[in-house]
Amino acid sequence: GQQLNQSPQSMFIQEGEDVSMNCTSSSIFNTWLWYKQDPGEGPVLLIALYKAGELTSNGRLTAQFGITRKDSFLNISASIPSDVGIYFCAGQDSNSGYALNFGKGTSLLVTP
Amino acid sequence: DTGVSQNPRHKITKRGQNVTFRCDPISEHNRLYWYRQTLGQGPEFLTYFQNEAQLEKSRLLSDRFSAERPKGSFSTLEIQRTEQGDSAMYLCASSPLTGNSPLHFGNGTRLTVT
Secondary structure (H helix, E strand, O other), rough: OOOOEEEOOEEEEEEOOEEEEEEEEOOOOOEEEEEEEEOOOOOOEEEEOOOOOOEEEEEEEEEEEEOOOOEEEEOOOOOOOOEEEEEEEEEEOOOOOOOOEEOOOOEEEOOO | OOOOOEOOOOEEEEOOOOOOEEEOOOOOEEEEEEEEOOOOOOOEEEEEEOOOOOEOOOOOOOOOOOEEEEOOOOOEEEEOOOOOOEEEEEEHHHHOOOOOOOOEOOEEEEEEEO
């Protein structure tokens, strides 16, 4: 599988701040997904994107599927302590198989 | 809907032993996936089942690894002659067959090979 370039690797912010993280790939994907993972647990789906240019929100989270189909970003507004965790982007090209390709994750720490 | 269930949650084994993990997907999910995750990395794809058919295997899935889904419901992942490099979190995920349904992951089995 192909590794995606996810940045930043980690973020340390204060409660109430907005957060932005992004993911890029050298290949085109037709699906972008964002997951959050807490220690000792599996990834939990946050947002799914299926069309280039698509902008989708889920509460304080907003994600976009890049026009080039090679990138995506995730924004979190007004962060709270329970936003702490590791955020993963994942891309899929259904023409190349069934595998989801994951980034290495962005570790988010939020201080009260 | 109880989510994807994986057992055991933790497994400690000695090098050279065989281990088997079980995954129970969300009911009526035809698609089932196995992933492996090591510390500081994202999950890496191992294999994919559609019902009972194993349709895709990663090069990561060496000949010591075998996965089955005999009745198209639960799946097992067996690792033979474990090595220390096999230590990782093994994640199972499932999704419906229809459309671009995203994967839903279980909480994984943490394998430690001593």
